[in-house]
Amino acid sequence: MDVAARSSSVARLEREEVGVFNRRFVVRLADGAAVEAVLYRGDTLCVSSQVGCAVGCPFCASGANGLQRPLGLDELRAQVELVHELAPSLARVTVSGVGEPLHAPDVPRFVAWARERGLGVSLTTSGGPLPRLRTFLREVPHRGLTISVHAGTEPTRARLVPKGPPLHALFDVLREELPSLTRARRKKLALAYLMLAGDNDAEDELDAFAVRVSELEHTTDTEGRAFVPITVHLYAYNPVDTSSARPVTREAYEAAYARLAARGLRVRMSSRARVEANGGCGTLIAVRASR
Numbered sequence: 001m002d003v004a005a006r007s008s009s010v011a012r013l014e015r016e017e018v019g020v021f022n023r024r025f026v027v028r029l030a031d032g033a034a035v036e037a038v039l040y041r042g043d044t045l046c047v048s049s050q051v052g053c054a055v056g057c058p059f060c061a062s063g064a065n066g067l068q069r070p071l072g073l074d075e076l077r078a079q080v081e082l083v084h085e086l087a088p089s090l091a092r093v094t095v096s097g098v099g100e101p102l103h104a105p106d107v108p109r110f111v112a113w114a115r116e117r118g119l120g121v122s123l124t125t126s127g128g129p130l131p132r133l134r135t136f137l138r139e140v141p142h143r144g145l146t147i148s149v150h151a152g153t154e155p156t157r158a159r160l161v162p163k164g165p166p167l168h169a170l171f172d173v174l175r176e177e178l179p180s181l182t183r184a185r186r187k188k189l190a191l192a193y194l195m196l197a198g199d200n201d202a203e204d205e206l207d208a209f210a211v212r213v214s215e216l217e218h219t220t221d222t223e224g225r226a227f228v229p230i231t232v233h234l235y236a237y238n239p240v241d242t243s244s245a246r247p248v249t250r251e252a253y254e255a256a257y258a259r260l261a262a263r264g265l266r267v268r269m270s271s272r273a274r275v276e277a278n279g280g281c282g283t284l285i286a287v288r289a290s291r
């Protein structure tokens with residue numbers, strides 16, 4: 001398939017890398033900047049929300065050159081429309097590519113647009129700014145919001161998500177907001193923990209994370225129930241050239257899963273599509289436009 005022939009007035013698919021499960025696209029924007037989008041298993045498209053990212057997570061290629069600008073609504077839509085022509089079975093979109101969706105002003109309108117087309121939309125965020133997180137929790141019609149936590153203690157959080165909110169502030173907001181959400185809406189919240197060797201894989205780090213999640217699960221909901229499970233996505237890491245971060249061994253990954261599960265958490269491991277080299281968390285690249 002000639003992806004270069006797929007273009008709109010604001011974007012064109014410049015290159016495609018085909019894996020076993022995933023198809024990864026370089027999306028060239030009209031000003032010369034580029035972002036990436038990944039089609040998982042033919043039916044779920046991960047789109048980018050910004051050219052670069054200001055959060056500065058040290059393991060992530062997407063923000064390695066800082067932030068240039070957020071994408072506009074037409075650029076967000078173009079990623080879906082161009083790939084949809086190649087993948088008619090597209091059913092879901094996740095705003096989990098390059099950029100922090102809470103920093104991109106047009107993302108709520110994009111979610112509404114995708115919903116009107118019958119596409120389910122989920123998002124992944126580092127959690128800030130917190131007033132914006134409250135809005136996304138309460139009002140934005142998503143089908144799932146995953147908050148990247150990656151730590152159980154504040155020093156680790158500050159190192160791994162430098163411009164994201166600290167853990168105490170993030171979990172305070174979640175504790176305040178969750179009781180007012182319906183049970184169905186609460187079930188759409190998930191937390192992510194990316195396993196990084198020597199960074200956040202110590203047992204006390206995992207235990208501290210488990211305590212925070214358990215306390216949150218026991219926040220009473222609107223229907224008076226004192227326990228609503230929260231899914232924890234325990235992600236494996238794919239190394240990138242821009243970072244010295246390293247994945248844990250398979251043995252350590254499984255041990256972390258067992259440790260969190262033994263503390264009563266509902267844990268999910270990375271799918272095979274997520275583990276594939278062209279689909280891993282933090283591997284998508286942004287190219288800045290030359291000014």
Ligand code: SF4
Nearest residue numbers: 053055057060063099
């Ligand atoms: S992991 Fe997400 S929030 Fe962190 S730098 Fe990368 S794109 Fe930004």
